[in-house]
Amino acid sequence: MTLSHDVYALPTFAALDSYAVLTGRRRGTSIQLDETYFTGQLWALRNLDTDSDFEHRTERLEDSRRAYDDIHVAIDELTEQALWETSQRFREQLQAIPEISYLTRNVPGRCFVVPEWMRTGNRLHYGARVYLFGDEDPPDPEAVLRENIESIVNESFGTFERYQGQLHGYPDCCIDYYQDRTPDSPSPEWRSVEPFTDRIRDAALGQGPAMSIDDVVSTFLDREDGYAFFAREFFPESGCETAMAKGRSIYEELSSALPESLVRDYFRLNFGTNYLVARAVHSGRDRRPSPGELGREHLLWYAPPREALAVPRYT
Template identity: 45%
Template sequence: MSELTATTELGGLPTFLALDTVSVLDGTRRGASVQIDETYLDGQRTAIETIDAESRFERRLRSVDRTREIYDEVDIDIASFTEENLWDASRRYRELLQRLPETQYLKRAFPETCFVVPEWIRSPSEVTYGPRVYFFREDDAPDPESIIEANIEAVLEDTREAFDRYRGRLHGYPDCCLERFSSADRESDLGPEEASVEPIADYIDDDRLAAGPDPTVSITEIVSGLFETPDAYAFFVREFFPEPGCETARRRGIEVYETLSEVVSETLVQDHFRMNAGWNYVLARSLREVDPGRPAPGLLGREHLFSYLPLSVTSSLPRYREE
């Protein structure tokens, strides 16, 4: 895939998602996905407003806002958590998700197989839900209902770890990291997510993060010197928590890095890895909170906001045209 091909075939996708799917189309990873939630939708609007391009992206903003309206109004009522009820709710919910403007936009923007499924997450007190959109090559895409089936089984049997391993394999994560992550003792002083980001903790400025989103700050000020450690390459995608020091994860990350460097500027590739590392660090540190959440758009600097813009727009910004 050439730079021209990447920015035309994947140019409509949000930058972070386009860069994730390059390695899918290249065959380095099996699949990629994104959860459509408040953080994702807010990022789309905030990024466009930051570059003062509302008029240029008026139609895009209407699509995002309409998706947010529908997302906020959805209320799935399940009488009891039986297999039959969960399947019925999944099919009804998926019919709605397939009609979301954002789902339709992502399907048009990806050249091969793209579909949405409901994702159920069981906690001790409740079962939450939301849409997840998957991206695969046409010749290697699973049946959407097989993902739903695995998810429902995990909810009914309270085996979240098994579903995490299953979903991780769909994304092409190393088996060694998946096994360690799912078998880790979550009652220990340092959970598996926190242990995963410990090797990169010294490269991340907690004071900058504590100050909140600031579009005048660069990600290089928040995640500084990351590439001084080979562990940087293990963070080739957000929300994958590699085993500390895992050579398999590093090699996979180097493959992804080299693939991306062939199609976009290396500065953009490095920012992508910085973003993944910073995102995982923030998420890992928040998981012990009552209401953990993903990093707010712009928390990791202005390049974090740029990552929500379409790849065709981001790749034309001065920072990424200097090479």
């Protein structure tokens, strides 16, 4: 089995996401550039039992993490012009990070980084997101940034959430569902994962390589609605047939090029990630899952596909 698109330079999770895009099953995907992205890859590359030499790659990741941590963004006033000018300077700094050059050089299709803004009350938060698209009809980076800035200034972030969901190829009905939030009901994140909570063994979470995803998430794709979890941090409406159909299509496409055991783990890890995010939201915390929190396969998710495919589980 071989992939028809060369995504082997990416971490496995991003390679599978991108393959679904490049084969036309999704419009696009993205990577949040943050500490989790860097530390996950560094841990995986330094702890793989392999003959491959990753010294240069780990050095570039360390350089990139330092460069990202050294970026400090300040804005004097919350206007569209000020946000745009600050974003342009911020983006120039992001584009100088070695990892961005690495991704741009190694991702088939279209790859770009843009600043990402969020607002809670009067407080402004910033980050960075790398988008990956096929060659046909990719959005313009400035258009993505403009949509984000306008939503911040106009206090209409839901508009940008919808736009962003469409960029990722999520069904419109699930985007509607995700935006249906009321103070007196559980979050859409929790409502999405709740039907599967009996598949999670909470006691096995956070044990790192001592546990397998088998110990954390029991049999998952025996239920048709499990196929709806075709992307991490995508929260499908329970029972959504459109999401299930898209997920089944992605499963079949990936399984035609990769061992089915890897593809099954991909869906379980997507769901496990969503469960951890939903649990954090449900309890009022703001925390993304740490690499390995779902077991050793979760750490392997950050290794290149060739290394993942070399372990006995996937051979």
